[in-house]
Amino acid sequence: MASRILTPASRMLRANGASAAARGFSTSVRRVAPVGDSPLPVRKPVGAFRGGMTGFLLGSTLAGAGVYYYILEEYKVSNELLTEDIYSLQNSVQRVHTYVQSLEEKLVDLEKKK
Secondary structure (H helix, E strand, C coil), rough: CCHHHHHHHHHHHHHHHHHHHHCCCCCCCCCCCCCCCCCCCCCCCCCHHHHHHHHHHHHHHHHCCCCHHHHHHHHHHHHHHHHHHHHHHHHHHHHHHHHHHHHHHHHHHHHHHH
16 A cells, blocks of 8 residues: 555656756856966964963963962961961060069068068
């Protein structure tokens, strides 16, 4: 049953395919464009140099930014350590000051007793 439905379609395809293959051959006169007075300018190869300079500048900028942030982080760490040492020294000086005051008070009390 399917072959009966597809038979007319296959006949049409064979007929169209044969007509497409039997195409005529023809030639035409070749028309050459006239040559211009001035040829195209020669382009200088500067792409590699430009690319090298761009890469160098990009790399230098990225390396500089990396070093800057590294040094900034080291500065912050050292600044925090220095601040901590200053607070520790201030605390020690305060303790020594109170100890000296207590010794002076004891010395004054001893002189009063004499």
